[in-house]
Amino acid sequence: MAEEGIIKIVESRVMALHDKDVEATVAHYAPNILIYDLAPPLSHSGIDREGLAEWFKTWDGPIELKIRDLDVTASEDVAFATSLQRMNGNKIGAPPPDELQSTSEDDKPGLWFGVTTCLERIDGEWGIVHEHESTPFYMDGSFKAAIDLKP
Amino acid sequence: MAEEGIIKIVESRVMALHDKDVEATVAHYAPNILIYDLAPPLSHSGIDREGLAEWFKTWDGPIELKIRDLDVTASEDVAFATSLQRMNGNKIGAPPPDELQSTSEDDKPGLWFGVTTCLERIDGEWGIVHEHESTPFYMDGSFKAAIDLKP
Numbered sequence: 132m133a134e135e136g137i138i139k140i141v142e143s144r145v146m147a148l149h150d151k152d153v154e155a156t157v158a159h160y161a162p163n164i165l166i167y168d169l170a171p172p173l174s175h176s177g178i179d180r181e182g183l184a185e186w187f188k189t190w191d192g193p194i195e196l197k198i199r200d201l202d203v204t205a206s207e208d209v210a211f212a213t214s215l216q217r218m219n220g221n222k223i224g225a226p227p228p229d230e231l232q233s234t235s236e237d238d239k240p241g242l243w244f245g246v247t248t249c250l251e252r253i254d255g256e257w258g259i260v261h262e263h264e265s266t267p268f269y270m271d272g273s274f275k276a277a278i279d280l281k282p
Numbered sequence: 283m284a285e286e287g288i289i290k291i292v293e294s295r296v297m298a299l300h301d302k303d304v305e306a307t308v309a310h311y312a313p314n315i316l317i318y319d320l321a322p323p324l325s326h327s328g329i330d331r332e333g334l335a336e337w338f339k340t341w342d343g344p345i346e347l348k349i350r351d352l353d354v355t356a357s358e359d360v361a362f363a364t365s366l367q368r369m370n371g372n373k374i375g376a377p378p379p380d381e382l383q384s385t386s387e388d389d390k391p392g393l394w395f396g397v398t399t400c401l402e403r404i405d406g407e408w409g410i411v412h413e414h415e416s417t418p419f420y421m422d423g424s425f426k427a428a429i430d431l432k433p
Contacts, residue, residue: 172431207357225423263398263416268427270321275426
């Protein structure tokens with residue numbers, strides 16, 4: 132089943148980020164992947180191993196990723212997956228996550244965001260050709276990223 | 283060609299928003315559409331005609347939408363489209379857009395965001411089953427939505 136393969140690809144990110152392993156993180160990226168990322172710019176294309184390695188260095192210890200509500204829609208050669216993901220860990224120089232978050236739930240703190248993963252099967256292999264990750268922002272005039280949301 | 287039909291569906295939004303026409307805006311939405319929107323919450327499902335009508339009332343005059351870099355990947359029954367979209371108009375009670383934007387280009391002001399549109403063909407008709415719209419946010423400690431980006 133295509134769905135099972137795609138679930139594995141999306142979930143492989145949990146270990147890749149935990150280990151801050153650049154090659155594992157980009158293992159299923161198509162060379163020309165189009166990324167709408169959490170951070171600017173609006174979009175970028177291609178695999179940026181150096182940028183990823185630099186970003187990993189801004190974390191002390193593992194980056195923990197939790198994936199929920201993962202849903203895959205696949206045909207023979209085109210597929211997309213939606214999920215909510217939560218990232219947490221010790222970002223160097225940043226306030227501890229619990230200062231950013233309300234701690235009203237017995238859930239770990241961390242940043243929740245929506246993820247859309249779009250894939251194409253080329254020469255029999257699924258590759259991620261587009262990844263879109265984001266949090267909403269508050270439309271109360273503050274234009275603050277809504278980093279305190281929970282699903 | 284599936285691609286042409288999907289381009290028309292994505293582009294139909296320009297007129298629908300211009301006319302602030304609720305039915306035209308949701309015409310290609312699947313009933314159970316999953317939306318990761320610009321505004322909170324993290325995700326919501328289904329078509330909210332009332333919410334859309336309320337949102338339209340917060341604009342004085344037409345909402346202008348520009349779509350660029352539209353790219354469609356389609357198989358027989360599953361497809362996705364990526365694009366950058368810019369919204370502008372007179373939001374009631376908000377500062378004029380040019381106070382939010384740098385005006386270094388001879389481009390109109392407005393909010394640019396990334397859009398991923400995921401579709402499924404059910405009973406021969408393409409329906410949007412997932413829509414993801416977002417701007418990035420600044421990771422400089424301000425957590426401000428990056429509403430001043432240009433492609």
